[in-house]
Amino acid sequence: MIEVIEVADIPLWAAILTSLLLLIGSGLTLIGAVGLLRLGSFYERVHAPTLGTTLGIGSVLIASMLFFSVLQTRPVLHELLIAAFMVVTTPITLTLLARAALYRDRREGNEEVPARRG
Amino acid sequence: MSAELLGWSIFISQIFLGLAMVLAAVRVLWGPRAQDRVLALDTVYVIAATLLLTFGIRTGGTLYFEAALVIALLGFVGTAALAKFLMRGEVIE
Amino acid sequence: MIRRWLPYPLLTAGLVVMWLLLNESVGPGAILIGAVLALLASRALTALEPPTTSFRRPYAALKLAFVVFVEIVRSNNAVARIILRKGTRGRRAGFVLIPLQSRNPYCLTALACIITATPGTIWVEYHSSDNTMLLHVLDLIDEQQWVEIITQRYEKRLMEIFE
Numbered sequence: 001m002i003e004v005i006e007v008a009d010i011p012l013w014a015a016i017l018t019s020l021l022l023l024i025g026s027g028l029t030l031i032g033a034v035g036l037l038r039l040g041s042f043y044e045r046v047h048a049p050t051l052g053t054t055l056g057i058g059s060v061l062i063a064s065m066l067f068f069s070v071l072q073t074r075p076v077l078h079e080l081l082i083a084a085f086m087v088v089t090t091p092i093t094l095t096l097l098a099r100a101a102l103y104r105d106r107r108e109g110n111e112e113v114p115a116r117r118g
Numbered sequence: 119m120s121a122e123l124l125g126w127s128i129f130i131s132q133i134f135l136g137l138a139m140v141l142a143a144v145r146v147l148w149g150p151r152a153q154d155r156v157l158a159l160d161t162v163y164v165i166a167a168t169l170l171l172t173f174g175i176r177t178g179g180t181l182y183f184e185a186a187l188v189i190a191l192l193g194f195v196g197t198a199a200l201a202k203f204l205m206r207g208e209v210i211e
Numbered sequence: 212m213i214r215r216w217l218p219y220p221l222l223t224a225g226l227v228v229m230w231l232l233l234n235e236s237v238g239p240g241a242i243l244i245g246a247v248l249a250l251l252a253s254r255a256l257t258a259l260e261p262p263t264t265s266f267r268r269p270y271a272a273l274k275l276a277f278v279v280f281v282e283i284v285r286s287n288n289a290v291a292r293i294i295l296r297k298g299t300r301g302r303r304a305g306f307v308l309i310p311l312q313s314r315n316p317y318c319l320t321a322l323a324c325i326i327t328a329t330p331g332t333i334w335v336e337y338h339s340s341d342n343t344m345l346l347h348v349l350d351l352i353d354e355q356q357w358v359e360i361i362t363q364r365y366e367k368r369l370m371e372i373f374e
Binding site for chain 3: 028031032034035038039041043044046047048050051053054055076077078080081084087088090091094095098099102113114
């Protein structure tokens with residue numbers, strides 16, 4: 001099947017924890033993608049990718065930190081950079097996109113969105 | 119034992135992530151509107167970064183981490199520019 | 212003197228930590244280059260003249276971070292269930308207009324990040340004329356309840372931290 005060369009010597013508890021975190025993270029990302037396809041309108045769909053960008057990539061990052069820290073027997077923390085980056089950027093992109101969609105819907109006179117104020 | 123367990127769970131999660139990427143790509147193609155496509159493209163970027171991290175765990179190499187960081191950065195910049203474009207029709211005002 | 216060279220101590224410290232993480236080293240060379248870069252970068256920020264604020268009560272900030280983390284885990288579960296459930300029976304997505312109290316830009320930015328990072332809610336728009344925000348909720352049951360959640364759970368604590 002797959003060749004996993006270096007992981008032979010990591011302890012079982014670390015392997016179990018890493019596996020669990022990987023499966024949770026990728027499962028949540030998959031559910032988010034399913035939601036992106038299944039939900040009805042844009043404003044509903046905009047909520048779906050948040051699963052992947054919070055706990056989805058978060059769990060995989062923790063799994064990676066745990067795995068490399070145990071493998072190299074020293075704390076490997078640079079995954080925190082991606083985590084911090086995701087925390088800062090995801091809200092920006094989603095809010096920008098929602099505002100752009102609202103702007104376009106209003107300009108086309110779509111009745112389903114609230115009217116412009118102030 | 120632990121190598122086998124880890125091998126299988128990495129295999130399964132990579133299948134999950136690959137499937138998620140296909141679903142998001144379907145949304146990119148379907149649309150129906152531009153904002154749907156941009157949202158789905160952003161999701162593809164995030165899934166790609168996650169997938170690269172699992173490749174890193176699978177091979178034990180640290181190079182994948184840097185690739186994931188770069189993909190996350192590019193995804194953010196690209197999506198922000200596209201969202202701005204949707205709003206005004208220009209990227210830089 | 213110290214103001215001139217170290218205008219944003221927290222930002223500078225954060226940049227040094229980032230540099231060390233990126234290099235995966237705590238050797239003297241990495242610390243030196245990181246410190247120089249962080250000092251230059253934080254001095255460059257003064258050219259942008261960001262609005263000043265006070266950041267007090269780090270303990271309250273930690274407590275809020277924990278609350279947000281618990282809420283993110285809970286809403287991940289809730290949104291996953293909504294996606295996997297068949298049909299849209301009994302669920303209504305919609306916009307809610309939320310009146311805010313704070314006008315502090317840092318407080319509002321942090322609030323926007325918290326709300327949007329939590330699955331199921333997204334900050335859509337801010338109206339500066341009457342200090343309200345437009346929220347979109349995936350599973351909207353009671354509008355008044357959301358007003359209370361945003362103002363009581365998050366805004367009040369953020370105001371304690373930033374004002």
